[in-house]
Amino acid sequence: MGGISEEISQNLQYMNHAITIGPLTIPQGVYTTWGIMVFLVLVSIWLTRGMEVVPKKKRQVLVETGVGTLYNMLYGILGEHGKRYIPYLLTVMIYLGVANVIGLFGFTPPTKDLNVTLGLALMSIVLVQYASIRQRGVGGWLKSFSQPVAIVTPLNVLELAIKPLSLCMRLFGNVLGAFIIMELVKIVVPVVFPLACSMYFDIFDGLLQAYVFVFLTSLYIQEAIE
Amino acid sequence: MLHIDMHIIWTVVDLLILFVLLRIFLFKPVLGMIEKRKAMIQSSLDDADKANSDAAALKAQYENSLKDAKQESFQIVSEAKDRAQAQYNQIIDKANADAAQIVQQANANAEADREKIMKDAQSELAAVALAAASKLLGTTVDAKTNQSMLDAFLAEAGDGK
Amino acid sequence: MIAIGAGIAALTGAGAGIGIGLATSKAVEGIARQPEASGKITSALILGCALAEATAIYGLVIGLMIIIML
Structure with missing residues (x-):
């Protein structure tokens, strides 16, 4: 068992497959992200x-169907006021979708790196918070921490830190667990x-987690915009 | 495994760049195309509505003018009938008047003719009577006595008629 | 000790299992009552499962970390 655990921990080593370009050492998550960006563009x-x-x-119909479906899904949650935030959320959804599925093709998913998920979260x-400030002004944003009752203010402030943590760990945990x-x-x-397992883990689970991440973010935005 | 360090910044920067790039290359064209198509459909629907309402207004207008035309035609026909009737009456009256006048004229002519014939007959009768009287008397009668005897006789004959 | 710690951490799967089981039973009841809404019920169920699975995954990750790092 020691052999397996060492093997796995070797694979999990953070800087395992880093590339060194001059003085910069770029970890694997980052250059995989670059690859994904180029591919998507x-x-x-x-x-x-x-x-x-x-x-x-046909491909125009395909693209329009895909983007239109996702756009309508997000529009149903965010409503008219949140229309300006939808392109960013679409970007995150597409990026995460590709990033999670890329395990199928032999690359290691960039979301295996905690930094990537933490950055996203x-x-x-x-x-x-920006949406909340924009909607209510800075004073209103500060006041929104003590709603609905003044007692829950510490909980609300704590939620400010816990929400990103849970988003990040959910994504990271899913991808890491699947990998191990x-x-x-x-x-x-x-x-x-x-191969069969990879079908479930990578495709279904990966896409689902990407959707859940974006869905929760949009839910928080809708709550902030009210 | 759980190693957090400055590489978060890399990811954040990457994601922002990806957002800008995708927005330029993917979202603006696709979403713009969807919007344009929606606008085109909406404008063609609006045009169809407008054409419909225009057609309805035109139809109403035509029906109105059709009704007016029918009324006018009735009016014209009745007027024409009245006029024709009046003219007919007028002609008949004129014909009647003419006929009466002709009859009257004919009567007057007949009367004048009768008078003339009677006068002629009277003179003829006078001559015959004179001849007969002269034959009867055997002598020629004096012209003046003849004339007075003649006139008395004729007055009786004329009265006896 | 490490093994016991990892074992306890893996117990978080129980909560997720019970929660998702209850959710699925309610979802099946809902579908049985009104089959036309089955699409919406299914997507709500999947969403709920993904969210509930997160806590189980937290346990898994902590167990792994305990085994590998300690």
Whole structure:
């Protein structure tokens, strides 16, 4: 058992597959993120080439259906007031979706790195507080901590820290747990079973977690906008 | 494994850059296309509504003018009938008047003719009577006595008629 | 000791199991009552499961960390 635990902890080592470019050492999560960014930009350029009002090609219909469905889903939660926040949330959803599924293709998902998830969670919380400030002004934002009753103020302030933590750990935990279990399974039955498991873990679980992350963020935003 | 350090900044910066890039390349075209299509559909719906309402107004207008035209036509026909009737009456009256006048004229002519014939007959009768009287008397009668005898005789004959 | 700690940490799965089981039973009841709403009920169920699973995952991560790091 010691051998397996060392193997796994070796794999989990943070700076395991880092690349060194001159004085900068870039950890794996970051350069995988760069790869995903480039991939997404290229795909979106290819998909939106030659769009017309009355679509002729299938890929325009595909793109419009995809983006439209996600947009409507978020619009149903956020409503008219929150329309300006939807593009950012769509970006996060697409990025997370791709990032979680990329385990299927042999890369290691960038969300395995705690920094990535923490960064995402911190940005979400900053966005929620920004939305609240924009809607109510700074005074209103400070006052909103003592609603509905003044006693719950410490809880509200604590929630300011707990919400991002829970978002981050949920995502990180899911991806990490999936990764470790995949490693264990690969050690035990390296033939076909990993593929089947990967179907569930990577695709279903990954997409679900991406959706849940964005859904919770949008829920917080809607709560802040009221 | 649970190593937190400054690489968070990398991720945050990456994500912001990705947001800007995707917004330019993916969201603006796709969402803009959806909006444009919605606007086009809306404007074509509006045009269809406007065309409908225009057609309805035009139809109402046509029906109105059709009604007016029908009324006018009735009026024209009745006027024409009245006029025709009046003219007919007028002609009949004129014909009647003419006929009466002709009859009257004919009567007057007949009367004048009768008078003339009687006068002629009277003179003829006078001549015959004279001849007969002269035959009876055997002598030629004096012209003046003849004339007075003749006139008395004629007055009786004329009265006897 | 490490093993006992990891074992206790893994007990958090029990809470998640019970919670998700109850949620699924209510969801199945709802679908049985009104089959037309089955789409909405299913998506609400999936969402609820994902959120409830989070606490179980916290336990898993802590167990792993205990084993690997201590």
